[in-house]
Amino acid sequence: MNKILTFLILTLVILTSCKSSSRQKQTQTGMSTETNISTQSATIAAVERFNEAFNRHDVDAVMNAMTEDCIFENTAPSPDGTRIEGAQAVRAYWTKFFTNNPDAFFEAEDVFAAGDRCVVRWIYRKTKDGKPWHLRGVDVFKVRNGKVAEKLAYVKG
Numbered sequence: 001m002n003k004i005l006t007f008l009i010l011t012l013v014i015l016t017s018c019k020s021s022s023r024q025k026q027t028q029t030g031m032s033t034e035t036n037i038s039t040q041s042a043t044i045a046a047v048e049r050f051n052e053a054f055n056r057h058d059v060d061a062v063m064n065a066m067t068e069d070c071i072f073e074n075t076a077p078s079p080d081g082t083r084i085e086g087a088q089a090v091r092a093y094w095t096k097f098f099t100n101n102p103d104a105f106f107e108a109e110d111v112f113a114a115g116d117r118c119v120v121r122w123i124y125r126k127t128k129d130g131k132p133w134h135l136r137g138v139d140v141f142k143v144r145n146g147k148v149a150e151k152l153a154y155v156k157g
Contacts, residue, residue, distance in 0.1 A: 036115070039115055039116065040113040040114065040115065041113075042143070042146060043113040043115070043116055043117070043118050043141075043143045044111060044112075044113050044118060045146075046065065046118075046141075046143045046146050046147060046148060047111065047113075047118045047120060047141050047143065047148065048111070049061075049065045050062060050065040050066065050141075050148045050151075051106060051108060051120070053065055054094075054106060055105055055106060057098040057102075057104070059091060059094050059095050059098065062094055063087055063090070063091050063094070065147060065148055066087060066090065066147055066148045066149070066151075067087075067144055067145070067147045067148065067149045068086070068087045069085070069086060069087075069149070070085075070086070070087055070090050070147075070148060070149055070150070070151075071083065071084070071085050071090075071149070071150045071151070071152075072084045072090050072093065072150075072151045072152075072153075073150075073151070073152040073153060074093075074153060075137065075153045075154065075155045081153065101126050103125075103126050103127050104124065104125075104126045105124070105125045105126065106122045106123070106124050106125075107122060107123045107124075107125065108120050108121070108122050109121045109122060109123060116142055116143045116144065117140065117141065117142055117143075118140075118141040118143065119138060119139070119140055119141070120138065120139045120141065121136075121137075121138050122136070122137060122138070122139065123135070123136050124136075124137065135155055135156070135157075136155070136156045137153060137154055137155035137156060138153075138154045138155075139151055139152065139153050139154075140152045140154070
């Protein structure tokens with residue numbers, strides 16, 4: 001688990017440093033940082049559309065928010081999770097997930113983007129064995145043409 005958190009922290013540091021470097025290069029070449037901000041805003045908007053559909057348990061809307069060649073990496077089984085590729089397979093996964101977790105809800109604690117990448121720190125809440133239950137984690141998204149192309153999930157513990 002510490003290796004995963006270390007990896008995520010290093011990734012964020014690299015993304016932040018790339019963002020600063022990119023901003024300097026854009027200024028040096030006369031390009032506006034507005035393009036970068038616009039890309040980040042579009043990335044966050046795509047992820048928020050996905051998350052809203054997810055919390056409604058609306059499989060059609062979730063899949064409309066994802067690309068045809070989408071990739072989802074689940075957190076289970078430990079230690080590496082399962083990689084699911086393509087809209088048909090991902091749709092089947094979400095359908096089963098919502099059926100098995102009828103009160104599942106992801107609360108975004110923090111959302112930020114760098115270009116076409118977005119990180120969401122979340123709390124996943126549901127009822128387990130008749131009692132309230134939660135899990136904390138992070139999703140790393142990649143957005144392409146306004147849709148989620150990758151959703152890679154990581155959890156604490």
